[in-house]
Amino acid sequence: MPEVFDQAPPARQAGPAEIRFEGVSKWYGGSRESGFLAVDAVDLEVRRGELVALLGKTGCGKSTLFNMIAGLQAPSAGTLRVQGHDPFRDFAALRGHISIVFQNDRLLPWRNALDNAAFGLEMMDVPKAERHAKARHWLARLGLHGHEADYPHALSGGMRQRVAIARAFATEAPIMLCDEPFSALDEITASRLRGEFSELVRETGRTAVFITHSIGEALEIGSRIVVLQRPARIAYEATMAGAGEAERTQIRARIRETLAL
Amino acid sequence: MASGTAPAPRLPGLSAAGSFGRAALTVLPFLTLAALWQAGSTVLPPYLLPPVTEILGRAATILTTGELLGEVLATVARTLGGLAGAFLLGGLLAALMGRSRLTARLLSPLLTFLQGIPALSWVVFAVIWFRGTEVRIFFIMLVTTLPAFTFQLLDAYRSIPRDLAEMVASFRPRRWQMFSRLVWPAVLPGILTAWKVNLGNASRVVVVAELVGATGGVGYELLQQQQLFDMAGAMAWTLQLVLFVLLVQWAISAIEAAAFRYRAVSERAL
């Protein structure tokens, strides 16, 4: 079987590298040998305009990869660059450039839905009227019109997650990291948002890395699919752009195989 | 019986308690105590159990006589002044300890050590070390409330959820934004609780601190009443302090009720 999809994506869709992992490892405590190895020498390049879907078994280090891109954790070894900056050290340089939908909602309990959704913009010093307008727009798009004044404790789990999505989308950051953003939603809402999300990324030329546990979701929205093994290391990679029905079926089978290992 | 549409009762197990009911529940034990006391006062001599009416009368006199009220206010000012000092210094220490494990390791045992020294010992030290009544009193108030304040503030700082801190950090805020949008709102409940707790301690210490030679204040007056064997006076002065503590606690609770409306209220008690 020819492995055409295991190679780097074709040059025609490749913008400059927005995120670049070079031999990045992360271990918790001690050293590579004595500590707990969560990420093992990952080489990965995400180019502008790509929507990379990241698949991998639970606990394989996906969230750890995200935390490193977000600058919340430093790699233990290797180099990581986001738009040419070290995301951990060049803290201020990337302000407003990355926004994250975390695996759990992480809303501030003392802020209502509107002020939670506007939070990222507030950190970027966007004036109040403007950030509220943007937050309102995104809350409405996510079906939360009328809930702007509600505090998190009065919202359902899915509603809270949608506020968190609004918070990330409202910043209009060029790089979006989404950690299973739609897993807490019903299938109808999830599928609508999935469509809107990939459209948004495509329209605005943003770059997105998207963690999911669903092969279907990865195939539906990913322009590239990366499957990780445990500890995090790239086990399989496929470019979806331009892939026909037959190729898709083949890729699906390969992903299943890799995940089953 | 509470009807289906009535708001959920605040006190678990007291379904019929409205706001009137709650007030009655607060007052009832005190009324009972006062009644028993009054009954006792008809049997025992007034220097042991003065009548409640006399105690209340004396308390009212203190509150309405400018000079005497001034003494109460002096004690109040000393209490709040000492607490404010301990809060500021404790906040600084807690911030240092929260940000550096090493500082925490170095300072915790010292603070615990300080905590073990009785208030009366501080009174003796203050008299020997310092001149001036107010300086001595401020020192005693500061040093007796500082350790607990610091530990409580440190605890509040350390209980800021890591998840939320990471969420905020992911937007790469400036230091000030991190403080004003996350740290402050997250530690505020802890700060208010610390004030309530330390206020109780401080109001007990302040009367001892006033023994360093104060010529006014509740502690000084209490000493006078003891020398005169004036039980009603001693109780009337004591009541002033208790009232002050209740008043401030009530004010803090009112702030809490207004500021923490975002909190979920569970219908079932834990």
Ligand SMILES: Nc1ncnc2c1ncn2[C@@H]1O[C@H](COP(=O)(O)OP(=O)(O)OP(=O)(O)O)[C@@H](O)[C@H]1O
């Ligand atoms: N702070 C930490 N200290 C020690 N070990 C950690 C820490 N954070 C994560 N780990 C470990 O690293 C591994 C990867 O964790 P991570 O959260 O990245 O997994 P994940 O791929 O996101 O899993 P899931 O799909 O369940 O969210 C896990 O085995 C976890 O136990």
Ligand SMILES: [Mg+2]
């Ligand atoms: Mg995860």
